[in-house]
Amino acid sequence: MTADHWTIFGILAVTLALFAWGRWRYDIVALVALLVTAGAGLVPADEMFSGLGHPAVVTVAAVLALSRGLLNAGVVDTLARSLTRVGDRPWVQVTALTGVVAIASAFINNVGALALFMPVAVWMARHGGRSPSFLLMPLAFGSLLGGTLTMIGTPPNIIIATYRAEEAGSAFAMFDFLPVGLAITLVGLAFIALIGWRLTPQRRRADDSDELFEISAYLTELHVPEDSKFTGHSLHELLAAVREDADVLVVGLVREGKRKEVPSTHEVLRTDDILLVEADSDSLKTLIDITGLELPSRDEDDKDDKANREDDEEHEDSTSESDKPDRSELTLVEAIITPGSTLVGKTAARLDLRERHGVNILAVARQGKRLRERIGRIRFVPGDILLLQGSEDTLQSALNTLGCLPLASRGLRITRPRRVLTASAIFLVTLALVALQTVPAAMGLVAGAVAMVLGRLIPLGEIYDSIDMRIIVLLAALLPVGQALETTGGSALIAEGLLDLATSASPAVMLAILITTVMLLSNVVNNAAAAVLAAPVAIKLAEGMNASADPFLMAVAIGASCAFLTPIGHQSNTLVMEPGGYRFGDYWRMGLPVSLLVVATAVPAILWVWPL
Structure with missing residues (x-):
């Protein structure tokens, strides 16, 4: 190996270790990797930030914006509410929830779809007298499977489509992923509905006689x-x-x-x-x-709350009416506190959220522990569920700043009508233009996002808040690093190693090895990062076998999207961990058989649809 090989492999090894460690956010890790790679001379200085203009990055940003427009209009929420009528039988509930979230995840951000269906899942479990844990993990896995159905279903598919454009001159089309994605989704959902949900841990309350409330029950203050x-x-x-x-x-x-x-x-x-x-x-x-x-329109501070305040108490009283949220535009949103949130370890009374961010905390829920304190005195911990009130234009920005993930808005919208038909029409026209290849995917999806903004389905204050900049920065930073892996000959070296490892293996075995390797990688690093790093290797592997790159790229897309073994491989898995009461080791119990089924189904499906 040359010095460049040692350098790029060393950078990637440290990068993957930092991803798995999780102490630094993945976008920061990617930026550091880019800087080190450029500093080593493996990425030309004038190409360091070329990833910002890459079609994959633009497409991902547009898809996230489109998803926000559909969610704002109530397209998915309308569907979610209809699920409350499916009955109390466990397998029926699992089938309905995982099936619908899979379909929704094919067209919108799967984390957003999951967040909308989570309250429905918990409501079903609560009214059926069961633990939410039996529904939440299947729901998360359904969102991952559904993302494999279309090009816009998940960032790895978008990345693989652009790599195919560079390799073959044309990208994978919108529904080129559907045959293979549908096969693994149907097999996966069938297993989850019939057997898989029985493998999830049934987290019961520690003391049933004390009626410890679940995630869907809030401690709320109401004023007479x-x-x-x-x-x-x-x-x-x-x-x-x-x-x-x-x-x-x-x-x-x-x-x-x-x-x-x-x-x-x-x-x-x-x-x-x-x-x-x-x-x-x-x-x-x-x-x-x-x-x-009445819900309180401001923080209701009693004497005990005032004793806890660290900021000036008179600031709130002197605030002019113009600084307070306009009640005609107030809405309620449920959000979960993430481990990295600025709220952890603090109380509402000390945070002064109304003055700083324009939001009120109206209610708090905590799994397995009844909260009997006044809201202003509750010290927050990761996994707490908050019911927040604020202006629709400021809530999303506040959630991003505070490090909270939205679960669902709860229908107390007053001024904005639910323009389901308008949002659906814009999305379907966009989908048709891209699917028929009338315009390039990036152009069509950006046009759809702009139409959502012009149609006032995405308020001006939410245009950029709807785009997860962590994913954008991650992709923009890692794409040049992935290119360096190819230009230094590193991807070819890895491909040669795989070929030497399986000289007598059939193409089916090679595809299985590739899917499994990428799948294991995506369980410890971000799935988009896994796709960026594995795609060049897949292309070189195809060249070494004198075969088409299509089946190998499709294998990378499937492997990167199917992280079922850990809670850190995908945000969907992370999102259900606290509400479901899961531990790190709980995921493999259902995730391992689902992963094996995905590999066993995907390999013949890929070879049938995309022959070598």
Whole structure:
């Protein structure tokens, strides 16, 4: 091996180790890798940032923006709500949820699709008297399988399509991935629905008698306004008004700064009472609609909250009305606190979120532990689920800044209608233009994203917030590094090693080895990174076998998209870990047989559709 070989392999080895370690965010790791590669002279200085203009990067950004437009319009949310009528049988629920999320993930960002269906899955589990863990992992795996169906389903497919354009002169088309993707998706979903869900750990509550609430139950503060029709009436009368329509538990009452635990149902309500209520988000909305109780429009600070504040207490009182969110534009959003969030270890009273980010924390849910403190005094931990209130134009930006992942908006939108037909029409026209190859994929998808903006389906404040810049930076940084692997002869060297390893192996065995290797890689690093690094090797491997590169590139696409063994291989797996109560080692129990089925199904499907 030459000095350049040692250099590029050393850079990649350290990069992969840092990806697996997870201490640094993957986009920062990719940028460091690019800088070191350029510093070593393996990437020309004038080509260092060429990845920013790469068609794959532009396409991924456009797909993320299109996904936001569809989500904003309520296209997927409408479908999600219909799933609540599928019944209580476990295999029916698993089949319906995984099937629908797979279809949605073929056309929109699979993490966004998963986030919308998660509350539905938890609601189903709760009303069926089961642990959410039996539904959430199948849901995550369904989103990964569905991403393999189309070119826009997942970033690895977009990357592989552009590599094919460089190799063969034309990219894979929108539905070129469908035959192989459909085969593994159907086999995977059949296994998950019939057998796989039984392999998931059934996380039960530690003490059923204490009724520890699950992710869908929130501790919420509701204010009794001056004109409330329940002022002077008993708590029993208020609860009776919603008993048939909502599942509500009153755990406390705050009156004149004093709190009563589990108040009597004969307690007579007064103006300005604050009820501490446990309810899922749908029941919460029903309770508000029927009774006229109010969600707080600002942080309700009592004396204990003020003692905890680190910032100036008078700042909130002196804030002008123009600084407060316009209630006519307020919406509610559920979000999960990630391990790297700035909220971890802090309390709402200390964060002053309303003044700094224009959002209010209205409710908090924590798996396996009932929260009985006032909201302002709860110290947040990773995995807490927050119900946030704020302006639609500022919520997404606030979530990105705070390090929270949105789960779903809960329908309290007042000013923006759900333009399902408009969003669907724009998306279908875009899809047709790209599928028929009337325009290049990047051009067509960018045009669709612009149409979403012009149609006011994506507010101006969300245009760039809808694009995950971490993925964009990762791709833009790693594409030149992947090119350096090829120009130095590193990819050819790896391909030669694979050929020497399996000199007597059949093409089917080589494809199986390639899929398995990339699949294992994508379980410890970002799937887009796995595709960027493996694609040049696949091309050289095809050249060494005097075969078409198409089946090998397709194998890389499948392997990079199917990370079922760990919670860190894909954001979908990470997103369900805390709500499902999963441990790191739980994923392989269902993930290993699904991975083996994917390899066994993909290899013959690839050879049939894309012969050597």
